Amino acid sequence: MTSQEIRQKFLDYFKSKDHLIVPSAPIVLKDDPTLMFSNSGMTQFKDFFLGYKTPTAPRIADTQKCLRVSGKHNDLDDVGRDTYHHTMFEMLGNWSFGDYFKKEAIAFAWELLTEVYGIPKENLYVTIFEGDASENLERDQDAFDFWKSHIAEDRIINGNKKDNFWEMGESGPCGPCSEIHIDLRTPEEKAAVPGITLVNQDHPQVVEVWNLVFMEFNRKADKSLEKLPAQHVDTGMGFERLCMALQGKSSNYDTDVFTPLISKVEELSGKKYTGILEDEKDIAIRVVVDHIRAVSFAIADGQLPSNGGAGYVIRRILRRAISYAYRFLGMKEPFLYKLVPVLQEQMGQFFPEIEKQGKLVGEVIKSEEESFLKTIENGLIRVEKLIQQTIAGNSKILPSEEVFELYDTYGFPDDLTRIIAEEKGLTIDEAGFKAEMEKQKQRSKSDSAQKVYDWVVLEEKPENFVGYDQIESETYITRYRKVENKDGEFYQVVLSSSPFYPEGGGQVGDKGVLENASESFEVLETKKENGLIISLINGLPKDAGALFYAKVNAADRKNSQANHSVTHLLHEALREVLGTHVEQKGSYVGPDYLRFDFSHFNKMTEEELALIEEKVNKKIKESIALQEFRSIPIQEALDKGAMALFGEKYGDNVRMIQFGSSKELCGGTHVKNTSEIGHFKITSEGSAAAGIRRIEAISGDKSEEYFNNLEKQIIELSQLLKSKDVVRSIEKLIEENTSLKAEVDALKKEKAKGEISDWKNAYEQKGNKQLLVKKTSLDAGSVKDIVFQLKREIPASVTVILSDADGKPMITVGVSDDLAADYQAGAIVKDLAKEIQGGGGGNPGFATAGGKNLAGLENAYQKALNI
Numbered sequence: 022m023t024s025q026e027i028r029q030k031f032l033d034y035f036k037s038k039d040h041l042i043v044p045s046a047p048i049v050l051k052d053d054p055t056l057m058f059s060n061s062g063m064t065q066f067k068d069f070f071l072g073y074k075t076p077t078a079p080r081i082a083d084t085q086k087c088l089r090v091s092g093k094h095n096d097l098d099d100v101g102r103d104t105y106h107h108t109m110f111e112m113l114g115n116w117s118f119g120d121y122f123k124k125e126a127i128a129f130a131w132e133l134l135t136e137v138y139g140i141p142k143e144n145l146y147v148t149i150f151e152g153d154a155s156e157n158l159e160r161d162q163d164a165f166d167f168w169k170s171h172i173a174e175d176r177i178i179n180g181n182k183k184d185n186f187w188e189m190g191e192s193g194p195c196g197p198c199s200e201i202h203i204d205l206r207t208p209e210e211k212a213a214v215p216g217i218t219l220v221n222q223d224h225p226q227v228v229e230v231w232n233l234v235f236m237e238f239n240r241k242a243d244k245s246l247e248k249l250p251a252q253h254v255d256t257g258m259g260f261e262r263l264c265m266a267l268q269g270k271s272s273n274y275d276t277d278v279f280t281p282l283i284s285k286v287e288e289l290s291g292k293k294y295t296g297i298l299e300d301e302k303d304i305a306i307r308v309v310v311d312h313i314r315a316v317s318f319a320i321a322d323g324q325l326p327s328n329g330g331a332g333y334v335i336r337r338i339l340r341r342a343i344s345y346a347y348r349f350l351g352m353k354e355p356f357l358y359k360l361v362p363v364l365q366e367q368m369g370q371f372f373p374e375i376e377k378q379g380k381l382v383g384e385v386i387k388s389e390e391e392s393f394l395k396t397i398e399n400g401l402i403r404v405e406k407l408i409q410q411t412i413a414g415n416s417k418i419l420p421s422e423e424v425f426e427l428y429d430t431y432g433f434p435d436d437l438t439r440i441i442a443e444e445k446g447l448t449i450d451e452a453g454f455k456a457e458m459e460k461q462k463q464r465s466k467s468d469s470a471q472k473v474y475d476w477v478v479l480e481e482k483p484e485n486f487v488g489y490d491q492i493e494s495e496t497y498i499t500r501y502r503k504v505e506n507k508d509g510e511f512y513q514v515v516l517s518s519s520p521f522y523p524e525g526g527g528q529v530g531d532k533g534v535l536e537n538a539s540e541s542f543e544v545l546e547t548k549k550e551n552g553l554i555i556s557l558i559n560g561l562p563k564d565a566g567a568l569f570y571a572k573v574n575a576a577d578r579k580n581s582q583a584n585h586s587v588t589h590l591l592h593e594a595l596r597e598v599l600g601t602h603v604e605q606k607g608s609y610v611g612p613d614y615l616r617f618d619f620s621h622f623n624k625m626t627e628e629e630l631a632l633i634e635e636k637v638n639k640k641i642k643e644s645i646a647l648q649e650f651r652s653i654p655i656q657e658a659l660d661k662g663a664m665a666l667f668g669e670k671y672g673d674n675v676r677m678i679q680f681g682s683s684k685e686l687c688g689g690t691h692v693k694n695t696s697e698i699g700h701f702k703i704t705s706e707g708s709a710a711a712g713i714r715r716i717e718a719i720s721g722d723k724s725e726e727y728f729n730n731l732e733k734q735i736i737e738l739s740q741l742l743k744s745k746d747v748v749r750s751i752e753k754l755i756e757e758n759t760s761l762k763a764e765v766d767a768l769k770k771e772k773a774k775g776e777i778s779d780w781k782n783a784y785e786q787k788g789n790k791q792l793l794v795k796k797t798s799l800d801a802g803s804v805k806d807i808v809f810q811l812k813r814e815i816p817a818s819v820t821v822i823l824s825d826a827d828g829k830p831m832i833t834v835g836v837s838d839d840l841a842a843d844y845q846a847g848a849i850v851k852d853l854a855k856e857i858q859g860g861g862g863g864n865p866g867f868a869t870a871g872g873k874n875l876a877g878l879e880n881a882y883q884k885a886l887n888i
Contacts (some may be wrong), residue, residue, distance in 0.1 A: 035082035047322040048086040057331040060090040062114035063255045068192040072250040073552030079120035091521040101308035104272035111260035119251035150197035151179035187234040231258040282310040290350040305349035312342035321378040355390035358383040388711030400433030421453025471506040492573035523549035527608030528689040533573040580612035582690040583721040593683040594636040644696040650677040700724040732887035791818040794885040808835035821885040830857040856881040
């Protein structure tokens, strides 16, 4: 059975059991402050479990892309070292939202595994939650009783809280779970050691294949458990492990999920994969084929590698793959991007995003490879220098501070530093390096540390967002919680009626005030979490249940929504001018400016930028009225021609924004008419990443301010130039400056000619050699010309010139070719530069150095006389 058939059988089975089959959510999470990535199948359904949203169907099944590389669930360091850990993996899952519970979930799982997939029953074991007295949780007797009707009691194993109580994170939905384990060993191995003794013992051939979670609790911030509004089922089956079991393999990497990728790596590297766990070459190949999946799908879902947040995680995974390939596969040139077409062939049918975004994914990965390979090359030079310094200091241990700087500042892999050091008979200060890493972690934690308390619920009432229609409203607080961070103590509040737009879709969250006759609080930010609009205020009202008046900062909202509306017009104009390959890849919409990232592979020309501005401003002047479809079926919106963005998760009903021919799915706030935008002006265009261009622009008040400032500058220039024709006056100044510069250069040359004859006569005879040490105020260019002439014309000579031109110390050294074996200009200038607190270099015949200490030229002069 191929992996595609295995995946399809799962979906078909649950479709026959009245489950709605839904597509995978994006692997990158954009509106969840608690998670960067989907780390389990249930992530996209979290709001259903918490009761914040109504499920689209009571029964759902899917295959979800997951990524476990940060936080509580982090498998990154295990990848490549064993047969079954992965960064990105697929989670096959079936879900019940208040419909069926333990009995049906257990029956479905057993039937699918044993009858549909045909797994021998004697190869299966199950675990149930044994209870936990500290949490006042009893043994899951119901699960035990239901399993008894399918499997022998001696194959039902009690499991502790660690293994059999599933929690998504530090807080959130959770509950007891029942795992299904499969024994893939040979009959001889099974006869020698009972499989039941190997369950949950990290045996590579006795592995968990499916976890049935019975979601009935919510873990609160104070660690207490509360019952969820309804009982749910959340199951997750590891697709790669299931393929290993059904294809009779002993490793996930031997299944057809990975073998096409491995074959391509073998072809590109010339290295043969043998599947040996301890073989560094094989580990590297496993790392490469695993990591390329994670990085490719993250980029396809809209997350570009970067230096912060989720982008940093993706860059780290990619660099780990590049580093392994460089060290153990000898891959010194970019090659990972060549694996993307293989991934498209394998997974494009079920995940259309990798099919459509393949070219962009490949370009981004190739660019990252080129950049990091340069980092490695530069790092090798730095490591070699560090090794030489260590040896010169009669030490065999590389200092931890320098090794950490290579890793932290320059991005050079620390394990590569270890390997190079070991080849030279050296080690690194491991304890010191770990201490430096810990310091960095503590710095990061202190910067982002935030303590969030549990909600105090005043009223269980759905909130009402009124911000599309009004920016002020009467309201009261339905719930609040305290938040502590490095800036102090604040409170997050949920309002019964909120005009504050929560950050999302690139648009910043609203700020404003929450006030009544006796109190006033500043609204510092507004975000969305688990379906709730949460505003952060700078204090707690004396009477939290009192009536308040919520007011949005009107000026900021006006400018933000003008910038948001203009991004829609910009998107359309870009597609008209550059082509329909243009797709939005990210945006920032604030009151001061807008940023728009889009797919395009060439720098835009001035003509293209001018045409874009012209098209957008034309639409603004046409005074196009907003057409808002606040809640329509998504298919209807798409049929109307609405643009849907890859990497976004849309519901069954969506909001569509239309300005004439511009139609997009969007939840942001917008102007009622394009005339409110005022004017659109592009301020910059550049590269955001490989295949991604970035436009920054302004509109509205900021655009008006921009042109007012330009007018003011022109008036000031006119006054300075005493002319209304500013351009002609500046052209004239340039002409005059060019003429005067030529005269100055001619005078310098004349002066230099005079200096040459004087300097020739100033050499001191030192045995059979000649030395000139001279002070001057000539500029660096003139000194260089003279020194080169002198070292050619004066045999057996060393020339040292100390200049104070423009008040900056400069030392120039020339050595005639016949003294090259005895004197090195670079070594001389390096020694003299110490006196002026500077540095420099050059070649054996000529070198220069600049510095900070002008007074040090006198010491350098005396020192030079003793060469």
